[in-house]
Amino acid sequence: MQKNDNIYPAGLYSFQDECLKLLTGVLNVSKAATYLVDSQRKPICYKTWQLQPAMHRQYMDTFYKLDPLHPTQFVEQADISVVKMNDLVNTQERYDHPYYRDFVSPWGVQDIVELFLRVDNQLIAGFALFTSKQQPEMRMEDIRKANQLHQFMQFSLEQSLAAPKHSQFQVFCDQYQLTPKERMVVELVSQGLPNKSIASGLDCSLATVKTHLQHIFTKTGVNSKTEIASLLYNLH
Amino acid sequence: MQKNDNIYPAGLYSFQDECLKLLTGVLNVSKAATYLVDSQRKPICYKTWQLQPAMHRQYMDTFYKLDPLHPTQFVEQADISVVKMNDLVNTQERYDHPYYRDFVSPWGVQDIVELFLRVDNQLIAGFALFTSKQQPEMRMEDIRKANQLHQFMQFSLEQSLAAPKHSQFQVFCDQYQLTPKERMVVELVSQGLPNKSIASGLDCSLATVKTHLQHIFTKTGVNSKTEIASLLYNLH
DNA sequence: GAAGGTATCAACCAGAAGGTTGATATAGGG
DNA sequence: CCCTATATCAACCTTCTGGTTGATACCTTC
Numbered sequence: 001m002q003k004n005d006n007i008y009p010a011g012l013y014s015f016q017d018e019c020l021k022l023l024t025g026v027l028n029v030s031k032a033a034t035y036l037v038d039s040q041r042k043p044i045c046y047k048t049w050q051l052q053p054a055m056h057r058q059y060m061d062t063f064y065k066l067d068p069l070h071p072t073q074f075v076e077q078a079d080i081s082v083v084k085m086n087d088l089v090n091t092q093e094r095y096d097h098p099y100y101r102d103f104v105s106p107w108g109v110q111d112i113v114e115l116f117l118r119v120d121n122q123l124i125a126g127f128a129l130f131t132s133k134q135q136p137e138m139r140m141e142d143i144r145k146a147n148q149l150h151q152f153m154q155f156s157l158e159q160s161l162a163a164p165k166h167s168q169f170q171v172f173c174d175q176y177q178l179t180p181k182e183r184m185v186v187e188l189v190s191q192g193l194p195n196k197s198i199a200s201g202l203d204c205s206l207a208t209v210k211t212h213l214q215h216i217f218t219k220t221g222v223n224s225k226t227e228i229a230s231l232l233y234n235l236h
Numbered sequence: 237m238q239k240n241d242n243i244y245p246a247g248l249y250s251f252q253d254e255c256l257k258l259l260t261g262v263l264n265v266s267k268a269a270t271y272l273v274d275s276q277r278k279p280i281c282y283k284t285w286q287l288q289p290a291m292h293r294q295y296m297d298t299f300y301k302l303d304p305l306h307p308t309q310f311v312e313q314a315d316i317s318v319v320k321m322n323d324l325v326n327t328q329e330r331y332d333h334p335y336y337r338d339f340v341s342p343w344g345v346q347d348i349v350e351l352f353l354r355v356d357n358q359l360i361a362g363f364a365l366f367t368s369k370q371q372p373e374m375r376m377e378d379i380r381k382a383n384q385l386h387q388f389m390q391f392s393l394e395q396s397l398a399a400p401k402h403s404q405f406q407v408f409c410d411q412y413q414l415t416p417k418e419r420m421v422v423e424l425v426s427q428g429l430p431n432k433s434i435a436s437g438l439d440c441s442l443a444t445v446k447t448h449l450q451h452i453f454t455k456t457g458v459n460s461k462t463e464i465a466s467l468l469y470n471l472h
Numbered sequence: 473g474a475a476g477g478t479a480t481c482a483a484c485c486a487g488a489a490g491g492t493t494g495a496t497a498t499a500g501g502g
Numbered sequence: 503c504c505c506t507a508t509a510t511c512a513a514c515c516t517t518c519t520g521g522t523t524g525a526t527a528c529c530t531t532c
Contacts, residue, residue, distance in 0.1 A: 014470070040509090179508060191470075192463030195489070207511045214491070215508095223490070224518090227428030229465035234250070234427075276479090415478060430518070443481045450521070451478095459520070460488090473532100480527075488519070497510075502503100 012036060012125065013191050015160050016047050019153050023115075023127060024049045027145060030132035031055075031109075037071050037123050039180045045188075045201050051130070055107050060203070066099035069114040071126050078121045081154075082147050084138065085112040108132050113143070115150045117157050125157070172232050176219045185212045189225045190232050248272060248361065249427050251396050252283050255389050259351075259363060260285045263381060266368035267291075267345075273307050273359050274438075275416045281424075281437050287366070291343050296439070302335035305350040307362050314357040317390075318383050320374065321348040344368050349379070351386045353393050361393070408468050412455045421448045425461045426468050 016034050024032050031051040035043035043064075048056055064070060068089050074080055086094070094100040104112070115127040129146070131138055160166055169190075173183045181202070188198045199209045217223055222231060252270050260268050267287040271279035279300075284292055300306060304325055310316055322330070330336040340348070346369045353361040365382070367374055396402055405426075409419045417438070424434045435445045453459055458467060 181509065189462065190466060192458070192460060192466030194460065204509085205511055207513090208509070210490080211510075213489085217490080222428065224428060224430065225489080226425065226430075226462045226465055229462055229469070230426060230428030233465070233469040417479065432518085440479085441481055443483090444479070446520080447480075449519085453520080461519080475530100475532080477530080478528080481525085483524095484522085486519100486521085488517105490515100490517070492514085492516105494513095495511080497508100499506100499508080501506085 012157075012160065013045075013187055015157065016045065016125065019125075019127065019156075020047055020049050022153070023129060023146075023149060026149060027129060027142065028131070028135065029129045030135060031130040033128045034125065035071075036125050037075075038184065041072055041075055041123075042203070043071055043126065044184070044203050052107070058103065063099055063103040066097070066103075068099070069112060069128065071116065071123055074114075074116055075123045078118060081116050081118070082143065082150050083114045083116075084143060085114070086110075086138075108134070110135065111138050113138065113146055115146065115153070117150075117154055119157065119161065169232065176216075178216065178219060182212050182216050182219075185209060186216060186228060186232070189213075189216075189228050192229065248393075248396065249281075249423055251393065252281070252361065255361075255363065255392075256283055256285050258389070259365060259382075259385060262385060263365060263378065264367070264371065265365045266371060267366040269364045270362065271307075272361050273311075274420065277308055277311055277359075278439070279307055279362065280420070280439050288343070294339065299335055299339040302333070302339075304335070305348060305364065307352065307359055310350075310352055311359045314354060317352050317354070318379065318386050319350045319352075320379060321350070322346075322374075344370070346371065347374050349374065349382055351382065351389070353386075353390055355393065355397065405468065412452075414452065414455060418448050418452050418455075421445060422452060422464060422468070425449075425464050428465065 016036070020032060020034050023029070032049040033051055033056070034047050036045040038044050046056065046060075059067075067073075069083055069085055074083070089097075089100075094104075110131045110133045112131075113129045115129070116123050117125040117127075169187070173186060178186060184202055185198060188201050193201065195206055195209045195213070199206045202209070213225070216228065220228065220231060222228060252272070256268060256270050259265070268285040269287055269292070270283050272281040274280050282292065282296075295303075303309075305319055305321055310319070325333075325336075330340075346367045348367075349365045351363040351365070352359055353363075405423070409422060414422060420438055421434060424437050429437065431442055431445045431449070435442045438445070449461070452464065456464065456467060458464060
């Protein structure tokens with residue numbers, strides 16, 4: 001577990017931002033979301049675009065369990081990278097199933113396309129693109145574009161992970177032997193986020209974040225988040 | 237005032253550290269100190285080496301006024317860069333004057349050599365090197381070495397100010413039109429220092445630091461020191 | 473000399489962050 | 503099977519930070 005994780009998914013904060021901008025800028029979607037997949041295969045670090053906070057909360061609280069596009073469904077299928085919901089689930093099912101009846105449909109969503117990014121066959125990030133009932137149905141052409149974008153994002157991801165900035169982050173984390181979750185905390189700290197945001201980013205409690213921070217502080221020998229950010233960018 | 241100061245002395249935190257290490261490592265001194273000179277020609281951002289905190293406090297509280305090597309004595313004399321106290325002040329004076337009788341001598345100091353760094357003829361940093369009464373008197377050879385080191389430090393300073401890292405700092409400060417003192421605060425924030433340390437570094441009260449921070453927060457549109465550090469190293 | 477920018481400091485408050493202890497659960501190695 | 507490492511969370515307390523208001527002083531510039 002540690003082995004697979006000491007590179008991913010930490011260090012991808014701005015990568016997510018840029019990808020989301022790209023997708024929503026090029027494709028005709030009404031809402032979008034992105035997340036990273038942690039070592040326990042749990043989606044964390046959600047970032048959304050024009051997606052109602054209440055809808056996201058509903059998903060996180062309840063409906064993620066029923067999601068046919070949930071990343072856990074695709075961790076093993078390394079060949080699947082772009083999935084269209086309405087292709088995966090037939091029309092009848094979409095009428096019967098509570099996921100569509102009680103969640104997808106009420107929020108005015110017509111279809112969802114999910115993009116997965118992998119490194120070494122391991123799923124590490126995902127993107128959900130929503131079209132609304134007011135929009136025209138998604139066509140082959142749109143899916144082709146999505147595949148095109150996916151391909152470039154996959155390329156860009158590998159570049160990002162090889163960049164000096166990223167390796168600097170790795171050097172720091174390796175130097176102090178931080179655990180995967182601790183690395184994620186450091187990543188979010190380095191973005192200047194308050195603990196509350198870090199907690200919601202990692203989908204855990206404030207208490208857990210504080211515990212992680214305490215461990216990071218002891219390992220690195222500092223005593224504030226600002227100092228962490230400073231250390232990170234002033235490696236000796 | 238603004239004009240002369242929007243480059244210096246901010247951004248020299250690690251430069252000071254390295255210089256102090258160099259001087260104390262190469263020259264045979266018992267204590268040392270370094271400082272930056274701000275726009276009001278006041279020494280700030282002291283860093284010391286083997287110098288008793290109590291001695292430093294005494295100097296800062298009282299004796300700085302009597303110091304014949306005090307930087308204000310040399311702001312105008314752009315040709316003077318390395319000064320030896322015992323050459324500047326004759327033996328008799330050193331017996332009579334309270335600065336030596338009540339401060340220098342009681343702390344076991346035999347001689348002091350001061351080095352000044354300038355940019356555009358403006359004094360921006362100083363180094364004080366102390367020899368103790370237990371050490372042999374400083375000779376011509378030592379002064380030659382000090383001059384040699386000074387020359388390189390002067391070169392290195394110019395390099396540092398031209399380095400990408402420094403210009404990044406400048407870009408940030410210019411972008412948000414920060415005042416000289418605000419820039420100093422940002423510099424110390426970027427080192428991860430708590431407000432109390434920033435206050436003592438700038439030789440002002442905690443309240444002043446907080447006011448500076450509030451202004452920086454409004455100008456940059458953030459609301460925490462960690463975010464400042466993050467912004468600084470993640471310029472868009 | 474009035475106005476604006478800068479630098480200084482005080483007092484106050486609410487909320488965030490840091491520090492500690494202790495507890496639970498789970499995965500993996502020996 | 504036990505031990506360790508990891509991840510999770512709660513409760514508590516202290517200290518630090520952020521936000522606000524208001525005041526003084528100095529220096530330019532108009």
